[in-house]
Amino acid sequence: MDAKTGSNTKTGTLTVGDQNWSFPIYQGTVGPDVIDISKLYAQTGMFTYDPGFTSTGSCESKITYIDGDEGVLLYRGYPIEQIAEGGDFLDTCYLLLYGELPTSEQKLDFVKRVTNHTMVHEQMSRFFQGFRRDAHPMAIMVGSVGALSAFYHDSTDISDPTQRMIASIRMIAKMPTLAAMAFKYSIGQPFMYPQNDLDYATNFLQMCFAVPCEPYKANPILSKAMDRIFILHADHEQNASTSTVRLAGSSGANPFACIAAGIASLWGPAHGGANEAALKMLAEIGSVDRIPEYIKRSKDKNDSFRLMGFGHRVYKHYDPRAKIMQQTCHEVLKEVGINDPLLDVAMELERIALSDDYFIEKKLYPNVDFYSGITLRAMGFPTDMFTVLFAVARTVGWIAQWKEMIEDPAQKIGRPRQLYSGATRRDYVAEGKRK
Structure with a gap:
């Protein structure tokens, strides 16, 4: 399900005093749920305070995923250990840029373009x-x-x-x-x-x-x-x-x-x-x-x-x-x-x-x-x-x-x-x- 367009979007409620506001909660393919507070100021007149942005998601991305608690690093879904063992750097470049590992023909073309x-x-x-x-x-x-x-x-x-x-x-x-x-x-x-x-x-x-x-x-x-x-x-x-x-x-x-x-x-x-x-x-x-x-x-x-x-x-x-x-x-x-x-x-x-x-x-x-x-x-x-x-x-x-x-x-x-x-x-x- 898409993180922002899924039909089963959940909501969270913020309560300050006797006022309540609802905000959508998105779920990525993996990782924690994300509360969308992009309209927080417009609705409440308040900001969040998050030095270092440690609890703030600034974008939606499909490139790299980290699970810090489990020690996992994925490039486009592939574990870093497998890429480092079986691939090379230009394989990795193609994967990060285009989202998939290249076929032999695609790899040859990509290497040629980089080399030139x-x-x-x-x-x-x-x-x-x-x-x-x-x-x-x-x-x-x-x-x-x-x-x-x-x-x-x-x-x-x-x-x-x-x-x-x-x-x-x-x-x-x-x-x-x-x-x-x-x-x-x-x-x-x-x-x-x-x-x-x-x-x-x-x-x-x-x-x-x-x-x-x-x-x-x-x-x-x-x-x-x-x-x-x-x-x-x-x-x-x-x-x-x-x-x-x-x-x-x-x-x-x-x-x-x-x-x-x-x-x-x-x-x-x-x-x-x-x-x-x-x-x-x-x-x-x-x-x-x-x-x-x-x-x-x-x-x-x-x-x-x-x-x-x-x-x-x-x-x-x-x-x-x-x-x-x-x-x-x-x-x-x-x-x-x-x-x-x-x-x-x-x-x-x-x-x-x-x-x-x-x-x-x-x-x-x-x-x-x-x-x-x-x-x-x-x-x-x-x-x-x-x-x-x-x-x-x-x-x-x-x-x-x-x-x-x-x-x-x-x-x-x-x-x-x-x-x-x-x-x-x-x-x-x-x-x-x-x-």
Whole structure:
């Protein structure tokens, strides 16, 4: 039954004093019921107050579903574990964009369309020279992605479905190229052009780690790990950056500007920067024998130390992505021959978190950020590139959510309200008469 047009729509009653109002209750295909309060102000003259929007549904979506209590993540109904095991990233991109897994013919056509857009306008290389060499790669990404709208005017008319799809393909194809350029620029190496005979993940590694003066061949284990990391981060429902993309898009802004806004939101340490913070925490602990000291500190409310990489805003159970990321981490470390002491720290912390009553009671399970930082470091990426890789992966989710929002006839421009607690009306006082 459709969430909004089903014949068996329930209603809920709001009672304030001796007045009553009824509001429809919708039921999705899975998940909790949703009370439609869109007419609350019109009927009652009141707003809801919900800091962080933790109990507010801002849209109807068919893309991603999370059950935080059970530790479930579904892309278009498919469990993330099955997609990561049996699919690849462009399979995932097609699924998120179109709603179904591609046939062999559809996959071939989709890969060809993405591959044909991997290069960026040659003037973009000169655009990069305007940044300082020590600029954070995420700062470069915000600027360069936003600048794409100045280079690709033929895909910024959001009212045209064809232009929307061209923009979508361009963003998925060009984001790895821009990310690799940001990396190369920060380390003073020449840009490497994409090679369209390589798969998506391998091409990205080639652009990041190859140099013109010698041949480069990506390790297939690392390519598979990169592809899996992209899959795990492709979408995650209405998180901060996705909501930012939708909010920016609701104003009619062009898709490149919307994605740039999403990247800016992702940059925050409480969002995309969490894996970097988790790695720094493991480095601070340093060795297994120091773990009891830090576990004790983490339980002390008066201590500023916090365990990073544990718990999640949505998941109240084991993050399903963390299990896959743990396996990937072991595969990468074994392949590159690194005995990373931080992995020993991570494994012991995980063991404690899954058996300690304090962590179990507070449902502080390891999340995907817990292992991804170690994995990416072993692959050769510096910590300031971690969030950039997150942005490369999340681009398809942002684009799919943006496209769904544009095509939703019920969508309106975002306009949250507020609980005002400032000064009441008062008269302006001329400068000479102010006390």
